Amino acid sequence: MVTRALRWLARLPLHVILIAAAVVWMIPTVGLFISSLRPPDAVMRTGWWTVFTHPFDFTQFTLQNYIDILTAQGMGRAFLNSLIITIPATIIPISVAAFAAYAFAWMDFRGRDALFGIVVGLMVVPLQMTLIPLLKVYNHLGLAGTYLGVWLAHTGYGLPFAVYLLRNFFGALPRDLLESAYLDGASDFTAFFRLVLPLSIPALASLAIFQFLWVWNDLLVALIYLGGTEKVAPLTLKLSSLINSLGQNWHLLTAAAFVSMAFPLVVFLALQRYFVRGILAGSVKG
């Protein structure tokens, strides 16, 4: 009995530190969420934590901030733009990368390993290195301010990592399985679509979540290639301009920030397992 109590006491600091860390990590997001539900004068007058003085008084909350931000402030349009940008910018690079990764893993051609090394080595190139020349080309071709321009840019930036991750996964599939498929007369096309892709769903899912979060949360690419074009601006771009225009209107800013976070948070919480797996498979993203 006594030893048990002692052991529990010895472990107390462990629990205190862990729970404190979790709480500290949650506070900023919780504070944002609560503030986004409070009327403007309350947000400006008192701290958000004061709602806990009468936690069951639901009249202190309102959805008006969300209505304002989605309609009058244009976050609704920005949400749509984020979807229009993110979905193709996730699908295109993964499809392109899958074909290349299959060739690198299961086809024989001159200079294969060197070429793979070069493609993966391009992960070292920071976005910043590409902005000026690409913007010049985009202005010339009229791709600046278009969805197509952003889809292709995200494809280019995401490819080295995607090829790397998929090549490793495809390459680790059982050799016998593919060899026997080839012997049975399966073409590369059949082997790729009927064997390799279905067996690689976990890797494709991890990659999709990565790329999705990367694109959805991206500011720099949108800022450079969509810069001045309000009607195609995604949530991040819209939110960063609201920070300047709304200033101290915290009730609106917090609601806008939460709108930009809601979708990735849901995806993340639902598919956390795949995300973790993706991180562990390749912890280097350019």
Place this chain on the structure above:
Amino acid sequence: MHWRKSWVAWLYLAPALLIVTAYLVYPTLATLYYSFLDAHGQQFVGLENYKWVFTSSAMHVAFRNNLLWIVVFTSATVGLGLVLAVMADRVRYESLVKSAIFLPMAISFVGAGVIWLFMYAYRPANVPQIGVLNAIWVNVFHHDPVGWLTNRSINNFALIAVGVWIWTGFNMVILSAAYKNIPKELLEAARVDGATEWTIFWKIVLPLMKPTLAVVVTTMIINVLKVFDIVYVMTNGNYGTEVMANRMYKEMFHYYNFGRASAIAVVLLLAIIPVMLVNNRRFREQEAQ
């Protein structure tokens, strides 16, 4: 295996090779070229832009801050990630704690920027504080409210804290997986031999996790060299918080000096290359284990 059909392989590779050539190879070479030209990309100016990069006071501030980010951000995210990974392994609600720490990874830097602008909100001393930091500072410690983002002695740390909040979970997840890979019999044997938990951590756990630690440290350094969003959103590089990537953006869009902006990008690339090489080597070692 498929030598005769090697043209098929090139068909599979073509889209990927075309896109990386257009979006990574060509622009990299072009930026390298622009870095030797003047602001408008017309006259050859030799090393003028690089001279500016290494001698101007604006760039000195940026270099200093990037260095500060590298040291403080990297040690904080890796240190906290490691401690939390090891500690969480010992409790039953491990996954809950880890989710809480990991959650900010899903939030954009812009979103995190708003969250923390609000955390750091400043109100004059005579009205109630609405930002958590100043509320604690004023009500618990009885000091005057602080401009966390404008006070030059602390604002860089305030920005770094946002980065730490976002990235600690990433390191924790990787380090936690590495920690769980250590054979538990090894630790048990040490305990039986009378080693304290402290000794076990320093003499057994840490050495075994070294390759993974090297991977996360280098990954964090690469991240931090490129840090942009947090600074752009929260201070826009004002009050002495500028970093390389932010300065490059300003040279591009405020001063339209493409020569200088290109030179900054090249320096950024040159700084990343050695770190990436170490990262790759260690990553392969870790894989081999």
